[in-house]
Amino acid sequence: MLGPDAIATLLVIAGCFSLLITTRLPADMVLLAGVAVLVFANILTPSEALAGAASEGLATVAVLFVVAQALSDTGVVSWISYNLLGRPKNVASAQLRLMAPVAVFSSVLNNTPVVAMMVPAVRDWARRNNISSSQLMIPLSYAAIIGGTCTVVGTSTNLVVNDMLKRQPGVDGLALFDLAWVGIPCTLVVLGLTIATSRWLLPDRKGEAQRFEDARQYVVEMLVEPGSPLVGKSIENAGLRQLPGMFLIEIDRKGRILTAVSPRETLEGDDRLIFAGDVRSVVDLKNIHGLRVADDQVFKLDTRQSARSLVEVVISPNFPFVGKSVR
Structure with a gap:
């Protein structure tokens, strides 16, 4: 025969599972709330509730x-x-x-x-x-x-x-x-x-947004760091030909401009790579080890990299100025 404490504990567990399944509340918030309910109901003591925090696991x-x-x-x-x-x-x-x-x-x-x-x-x-x-x-x-x-x-x-x-x-x-x-x-x-x-x-579910996404054009310049793993690799082997929505326009190599870059072109230290394409693909470039964003970008504001940021803003339906001009 289950006692009142056991029944209350089962109800709290069932409530936590229901919240995890039916809501988007963070799991840590739901589970900590469940522990708090048991503590306030005097089913668990504070020491018992915090015992798991001292676990080696x-x-x-x-x-x-x-x-x-x-x-x-x-x-x-x-x-x-x-x-x-x-x-x-x-x-x-x-x-x-x-x-x-x-x-x-x-x-x-x-x-x-x-x-x-x-x-x-x-x-x-x-x-x-x-x-x-x-x-x-x-x-x-x-x-x-x-x-x-x-x-x-x-x-x-x-x-x-x-x-x-x-x-x-x-x-x-x-x-x-x-x-x-x-x-x-x-x-x-x-x-x-x-x-x-x-x-x-596991069917293919790319979705309408992925299939018909708009390509907002953006130009970014990246520098090949001297001594990086990319030095000595071709454009293709460095993975710079498989970037979705981003195309390598040209390479500025110590003042010499290389256009119509071949996939077999070998990268050198301090090469300046100019890319154009989807704004969302800039993140792919920044994740490539050995590339860094050029601080003195020809196509950007004359501001150091640490002072620049790329921001995309979405206007919500309840924004008070919807329907008004920017001015």
Whole structure:
């Protein structure tokens, strides 16, 4: 027979699940609110409510988020997008190229920061190869989840369970690869089933906005940093021919202008690359490791880079000046 506290706890849990399913409220807000309700109802004591914050598993997840952000800031994500993922011939090839390395990463890094790190790289990679991101995001998630089952640090659940095991008398907890004998076969099965069934379960949903988006023209100048990985590479091998909506107009090489740039043209340090195209593709250029925005842009205001920003403003329907002229 359930007591009043147990019934109240089940109702709070059901309410949290309902809010997560039916609303767009942040998950952390909903779950923390549920804990707060239990504390105010004297079902949990403050020490019990805060006990999870001292878990080794939680601290490990937090540290892995820092590692994932560091990998993104140092250009590893860009390298993955341009080199490891490569140029797939079809959707199935793209899914295999994506899922295999993500499963490996997720086995040694927590799957949540792995997905957070890979989402922007996968989105840009899909645009460059004209593949719908709807056919890649679910495989990315599945690969991260199942890859995390191969090691103790792969998922938050494994870390929490291992932390609970260590609290038991006479139990040392799990070693790093104790779960691999189950996780690796499961990973291979999930990868195979996802790729085999995706053509029916993951249709192409690029949407009207993606198919008929307007190309607002924008010109930007990028500099090839001396000593960067791009020096010595051709335009094509550097990934500068696959940018969606962005075209390399010319190269300014120490005052000598190279127009009609060939894909086989080799990049040199301090090359000034002039691109034109969709304003949204400027982000793709800034994510390429070894390129930086030129501070002295010919086509822009005479202002240093740190003082400039590219802003797009959307007027809401309830804006008080809708219908009036700018003046």
